[in-house]
Amino acid sequence: MRRKMMGYMMAGLVSAGLAGAAWAADVPPQMTYQGRLKESGSLVTGPRSVEIWLCNLQTGGIDGTDCFSVSGPQGVSVQNGLFRSTYTLHSSVNLGTPPWYLEVRVGGTPLSPRETLTTVPYAFLASSATGITGDSLSIGVSTFVVKEGKVGIGTTSPVTGLHLHGDVGGSGDMTATRSGPNGWDSPVFSAQKSRGSKSAPTAVQNGDVLGIFNASGYDGTGYLQGGQVQFVVDGAPGANDMPGAIVFRTVPDNSITVTDRMIINNAGNVGIGLTNPTYQLQLSLDSAAKPTSNTWTIASDRRVKKDIELFTDGLEVVKKINPIRYRLNGKAGLPEGAEGISVVAQDVEDAIPYAISTYKAKLEPSDAQETDIYNFNSSPLTFVLINAVKELKAENEALKSRVLKLEGESR
Known part of the structure; x- marks a missing residue:
């Protein structure tokens, strides 16, 4: 018995509609075939066993190699010749390597001709966007x-x-918004760095740059960098340990090269003009100004103090301090040649121990270990001098009293 069938595809329309309604969703993994079945020229009515196959050849081929069942035998009800079958793709069917042909088998008998898969079934590729030219x-x-x-x-x-x-205005800009019930619900911009490769990443190392933000301006012929912010590994990283620093860089006038200007290191220390600050705020030069005062303001309310006792150091301490002039030699990251007037900490450590402290730093960049470097805080000397003036005042008053007494006796 010779059977003929004329069919057309509808599933692609359904799949495309679903994909358009939910753009970011997965493409539905099903297609529907609807056709009209005739036997001996007459429309069929009644149950039939229908199976849908996809083949990579227009004719012939071997089942399991060139042709693949995508529906399995399905019992369908045929009404006035019309039937419908829903099927999924076989794992061996790669729509990215066309052409593919659809074959219908009724009761195990293949119908011909096979029909070429056209655009709509290829909507399955929308999930991977392969094959776009x-x-x-x-x-x-x-x-x-x-x-x-x-x-x-x-x-x-x-x-x-x-x-x-x-x-x-507005074009070329980027805007990120986020809403949430918590204060930390905010947009996040992330930069991630590893050594090795994407498939086999390895740990970063001290000094590696984790991320860079550049800002450039057009000079008439091209874009030139004007400033940069770097995020850098600042120490030896390890498991659950990633010490980091932020480096701010600008380009000086008549130059195209960025220069380090300020750093916040892994300890939270801020360095301006230097890259290895050892204090919470450290400058490379004696270059800081205030409009009306040369001192820092500190909290001095009695209510915030305890263990209050008199400080009595005065004239005897002053006599032990020998001021010097000097120039820095460039060690410990300090600017070579900078001139100053101060003291040698080791010389006055016994006399004013409260004005001397130490910090860790390398004398030479090549040193394997940091060493203790002495520093000097002259703030206590203000109060030493106040006491010294009081002592001199007392001595002066005593001398005046003696002079007056001697003058009275001589009359």
């Missing part, structure tokens, strides 16, 4: 380009992984 997509008046692994928005020539461009 061309390098740009325009949406309205906007341009979206994927070229050589780079994404351009507003430009057809992206030069980085993501390149935004705009000619009017």
Whole structure:
């Protein structure tokens, strides 16, 4: 008995509609075939066993090698010749390597001719976007380009992984919004760095740059860098340990090279003009100014103090302090040649121990270990001098009293 069938595909329309309604969702893994079945020229009515196959050849081929069952035998009800079968893709069917042909078997008998799969069934590829040709997509008046692994928005020539461009206010900008019930629900911009490869990452090392933010300006012929912020590994990383620093860099006038200006290291110390601050705030030069005062203001309320006792150091301590002039030799990261007037900490340590302390630093960059470096805080000397003046005042009053007494006796 010769059987003929004329069919057409509808599942692609259904799948495409679902994918359009839920753009980010997975493509539904099913298609529906509807056809009209005739036997000996008459429309069929009644139950039939229908099986859908996909073949990579228009004719012939071997089951399991060239042709694959995608529905299995299905009992369907045929009404006036019309029937419908729903099927899924076989794991061996790769729609990315066309052409593919659909074959219907009724009661195990193949019907001919096989029908070529057309555009709609290939909507399954929407989940992977394989097989797309061309390098740009325009949406309205906007341009979206994927070229050589780079994404351009507003430009057809992206030069980085993501390149935004705009000619009017607001275009070329990036905005991130996030809503949530907690104070920490906010947009996050992340930069991640590893050594090795994507499939086999290895640990970063001290000094590795984790991320860079650049800002450039057009000089008439090209874009030149004007400033930069770097995020750097600042110490030896380990398991659950990633010491980091933030480096701020600018380009000086008449130059195109960025220069380190300020750093916040892993200890939270801020260095301006130097890269290895050992204090919470450290300057490379004696270059800081206030409009009306040369001193720092500190809390002095009695209510915030305890263990209060008199401080009596005065004239005898002053007599043990020998001021010096000097120039720095460049060790311990200090600026070589800088001139100053102060004391040698080791010389006055016994006389004013409360004005001397130490910090850790390397004398030479090549030193294997840090060493204790002495420093000097002259603030206590203000109160030593106050006591010294009081002592001198008392001595002066005593001398005046003696002079007056001697003058009275001589009359």
